[in-house]
């Protein structure tokens with residue numbers, strides 16, 4: 001959507017002005033006035049940094065949720081302190097209290113709207129979890145050789161044939177049937193999601209050591225909880241603890 005666009009403010013200004021107008025005055029249709037509001041904006045990491053005018057996700061001050069400075073670990077910026085640094089919030093964002101986080105001193109286009117610029121710009125689960133963490137886990141088990149977490153070719157073969165067998169049992173609600181790990185590079189987000197939530201807990205049990213299997217279950221269970229639209233505050237706390245363990 002943003003390919004070739006150089007200026008996010010220019011690109012979004014017409015949309016933002018229209019939303020602002022609708023949020024302030026509502027939308028009239030057949031003698032009835034409907035109120036209009038923004039629930040959230042969802043973007044992948046490059047689009048988020050582009051639209052919000054903030055450091056890219058590999059920057060030291062790029063965390064959109066807290067103020068900690070990242071550390072370089074194996075050529076990547078990692079945020080290792082969980083829950084210790086002050087949270088980034090709407091006020092600290094809008095007042096540019098941490099200038100290193102921002103590429104723009106001036107107001108960015110979304111800040112014209114009266115939204116919580118931190119909480120209402122979501123972290124996108126499709127890229128971060130499905131195409132991110134789940135794919136990284138699978139690739140490190142299957143494609144890396146000689147690491148403590150690498151799987152033997154026998155186990156990779158077992159896992160692949162289990163996934164191929166499951167194809168026959170996939171319910172029709174699943175948009176894609178499970179397939180062999182030979183095709184891992186071509187797995188779509190929805191297949192990685194199915195692996196995380198449905199096949200993984202089942203097919204990995206005989207393949208991974210107990211410790212690694214539990215590690216995987218932490219992520220699987222946490223995401224399953226968070227995907228439930230009726231989850232309670234206690235459920236969210238539990239999912240948070242599982243993710244911290246993970």
Ligand SMILES: [Zn+2]
Nearest residue numbers: 063065066079
């Ligand atoms: Zn953070």
